[in-house]
Amino acid sequence: MIIRKKTRQIHVGNVAIGGDAPIVVQSMTNTDTADVESTVEQIHRLQDVGCELIRVAVPDVDAARAITEIRSRIAIPLIADIHFDSRLAVEALEHGAQAIRINPGNLGGEDKLARVVDAAKLHGVSIRVGVNSGSIEKDLLQQYGYPTPEKPDALIQSALRNVALLEKHRFFDLKISIKSSDTLTTIAGYQQLAAVTDYPLHVGVTEAGGLIxxxxxxxxxxxxxFYDGIGDTFRVSLTRDPIEEIKVGYELLxxxxxxxxxxxxxxxxxxxxxRIDLFSLAEKVEQHLQTMESNLKVAVMGCVVNGPGEAKEADIGIAGGNGVGIIFKKGEILKKLPEKELLPVFLEELDKMEQERKQKQG
Incomplete structure (x- = not known):
C-alpha cells in the first residue's frame, strides 16, 4: 500500500497541491506563447485528455502580456515559466499568471527577487522553486561536486538555499523541484529532499528524451x-506532442x-x-478512449480464438479474425461482424456504455 508523505498544501488557481490533494498531472505548451491562437488551441487539446495545470514559456514581454487573453479562454490554471528576468516575472503576474516557476538565485539579486515576491503576494499566487542539474550555483558545485546518484547534495542544497531566499521575504506559498536528466540522480535527490522539507514537491526527469x-x-x-509516497505534482517531459505527456502520466498513475x-x-x-491490422486498430481505439471519462476496461485482441478468453475481465473488447471480427462483453460474444464494420460498430458500443455509466452516476 502506498502511503503519501504529508506535505503542506498550496494552490495554483483552484487546484490544490500537497496535503491530501490528489497527485496533479501537468504539462507545458511548446507553442510561441505570444501566438495566442496556437497556444489556446494546444491547451484545449491538453484539457481534453486531462491536463490539470499548464505552464507556458515567458521569454519576452509579448509572451507575458498574452497571458491575460490565454487565461480568459482556457479552463485550467496557468503557470508562467521564467528564467533570469525578474521584470518578466512581475509582468506575467500582472497579466494573470496563477503561479510562476523561477530559480530565485538567478533573478539578478535580492532587490529584484523582492519585487517578484511582492507581486506574488499582491496577486495571491504560488511560486515553484525550480532547480536543474545544469543551473546549480558554482560554489555549491565546488563544494559538493556535480550531482550523481551517490551524491545529489548540490541539487538539494541549491533548492534549500533558494527556498531560504523566499522565506527571508516571508513567502511560504511554494513548491520545489530538483530535476536531473539522469534517472537515478532524480530518484536519490527527491528521496533526500523529501526527508528534510514538508513543502510540496513537483517531480520529474528533465530532458528525458523522445516517446520511448x-x-x-x-x-x-x-x-x-510515487511508490515511496513522494511527489505532489508532476510532468512527464517528452520530446513529443505534450498530449503524449498527459497520456503517459495518467497511465503511470x-x-x-x-x-x-x-x-x-x-x-x-x-x-x-x-490476421488483422491490429496496430492500426489499437491506435484508433486508444485515440477514441482519450475522449472518454468512464472507468471501463477495454480489450483489443488479435484473434477470435483467444480474444474473449484471455480478456474476459474486460468490460468490452474487440478481436480480429480473417476478414471478420467479434465484439465481446465480459468474455461473452456480443456481435460478429465483417472486418470493415468492426471498428465503427465497436466505437458506437463504447459510446453507449459511456452514456449508460454517466446516466447511472447522475
Missing part, C-alpha cells in the same frame, strides 16, 4: 518516487493504482495467429 526513452526514464523515476482517469486499454502483443 522518455517514457521509460520518467516511469522508472516517478514510479519509484493507473499502474500504481493511485489515480484512474478514463478507460484502461489492454491489448495483445500480436502473434502468428493475427
Amino acid at each position: 526513452p522518455g517514457t521509460v526514464k520518467s516511469s522508472v523515476a516517478l514510479g519509484i518516487l 493507473r499502474s500504481l493504482r493511485i489515480r484512474e482517469r478514463g478507460p484502461e486499454m489492454i491489448s495483445c502483443p500480436t502473434c502468428g495467429r493475427t
Whole structure:
C-alpha cells in the first residue's frame, strides 16, 4: 500500500497541491506563447485528455502580456515559466499568471527577487522553486561536486538555499523541484529532499528524451518516487506532442493504482495467429478512449480464438479474425461482424456504455 508523505498544501488557481490533494498531472505548451491562437488551441487539446495545470514559456514581454487573453479562454490554471528576468516575472503576474516557476538565485539579486515576491503576494499566487542539474550555483558545485546518484547534495542544497531566499521575504506559498536528466540522480535527490522539507514537491526527469526513452526514464523515476509516497505534482517531459505527456502520466498513475482517469486499454502483443491490422486498430481505439471519462476496461485482441478468453475481465473488447471480427462483453460474444464494420460498430458500443455509466452516476 502506498502511503503519501504529508506535505503542506498550496494552490495554483483552484487546484490544490500537497496535503491530501490528489497527485496533479501537468504539462507545458511548446507553442510561441505570444501566438495566442496556437497556444489556446494546444491547451484545449491538453484539457481534453486531462491536463490539470499548464505552464507556458515567458521569454519576452509579448509572451507575458498574452497571458491575460490565454487565461480568459482556457479552463485550467496557468503557470508562467521564467528564467533570469525578474521584470518578466512581475509582468506575467500582472497579466494573470496563477503561479510562476523561477530559480530565485538567478533573478539578478535580492532587490529584484523582492519585487517578484511582492507581486506574488499582491496577486495571491504560488511560486515553484525550480532547480536543474545544469543551473546549480558554482560554489555549491565546488563544494559538493556535480550531482550523481551517490551524491545529489548540490541539487538539494541549491533548492534549500533558494527556498531560504523566499522565506527571508516571508513567502511560504511554494513548491520545489530538483530535476536531473539522469534517472537515478532524480530518484536519490527527491528521496533526500523529501526527508528534510514538508513543502510540496513537483517531480520529474528533465530532458528525458523522445516517446520511448522518455517514457521509460520518467516511469522508472516517478514510479519509484510515487511508490515511496513522494511527489505532489508532476510532468512527464517528452520530446513529443505534450498530449503524449498527459497520456503517459495518467497511465503511470493507473499502474500504481493511485489515480484512474478514463478507460484502461489492454491489448495483445500480436502473434502468428493475427490476421488483422491490429496496430492500426489499437491506435484508433486508444485515440477514441482519450475522449472518454468512464472507468471501463477495454480489450483489443488479435484473434477470435483467444480474444474473449484471455480478456474476459474486460468490460468490452474487440478481436480480429480473417476478414471478420467479434465484439465481446465480459468474455461473452456480443456481435460478429465483417472486418470493415468492426471498428465503427465497436466505437458506437463504447459510446453507449459511456452514456449508460454517466446516466447511472447522475
